[in-house]
Amino acid sequence: MAVDGAQLWTLNQRLLAVVMDACTEELAELGLETKEFFVLAEAESSPYPAEIATALLLPKASVTVYVRNLVAKGFIRREIDEADLRRHRLVLTAEGTEARDRALAALAAEYDRRLARVTPQDRIELRRILLEMLSPA
Numbered sequence: 001m002a003v004d005g006a007q008l009w010t011l012n013q014r015l016l017a018v019v020m021d022a023c024t025e026e027l028a029e030l031g032l033e034t035k036e037f038f039v040l041a042e043a044e045s046s047p048y049p050a051e052i053a054t055a056l057l058l059p060k061a062s063v064t065v066y067v068r069n070l071v072a073k074g075f076i077r078r079e080i081d082e083a084d085l086r087r088h089r090l091v092l093t094a095e096g097t098e099a100r101d102r103a104l105a106a107l108a109a110e111y112d113r114r115l116a117r118v119t120p121q122d123r124i125e126l127r128r129i130l131l132e133m134l135s136p137a
Helices: 005-029 034-043 049-056 060-072 094-115 120-134
Strands: 076-081 084-092
Touching: 005 034, 005 094, 034 049, 034 060, 034 084, 034 094, 049 060, 049 084, 060 076, 084 094
Parallel strands: none
Antiparallel strands: 076 084
16 A cells, blocks of 8 residues: 555644644643744744744744743743844743643653554654654755
8 A cells, every 4th residue: 555745744743733632731731822832842942033933834923922922921031142132032931941841741641642552663663764754865
């Protein structure tokens, strides 16, 4: 049976959506909407809003709204970038780090629950395949 890339893409997107949906309540308890969580999770490795927009494939205007919300919730603060005083870096607060870590733990638990259906050997193979797909061509 032939499986094309579009089918695999769709299945992967559906899996991610199911996992996120299962965690919506836990994210809400932390005070996070789904896209706010993604921005919060990305802020440490991409500390500038434009970088976050690029990494998450979100419009810059949307990232601005999510950042504003996260600042208001006390999860992120803006700091002047000493290397370029025209720019603001985003820095996670202690509360933001805790919320991010708890949200990631909830996502990992739900993903692990689904991954338990897969044999250990298939998990190793899945990891190998994903790493290969992510490596530069």
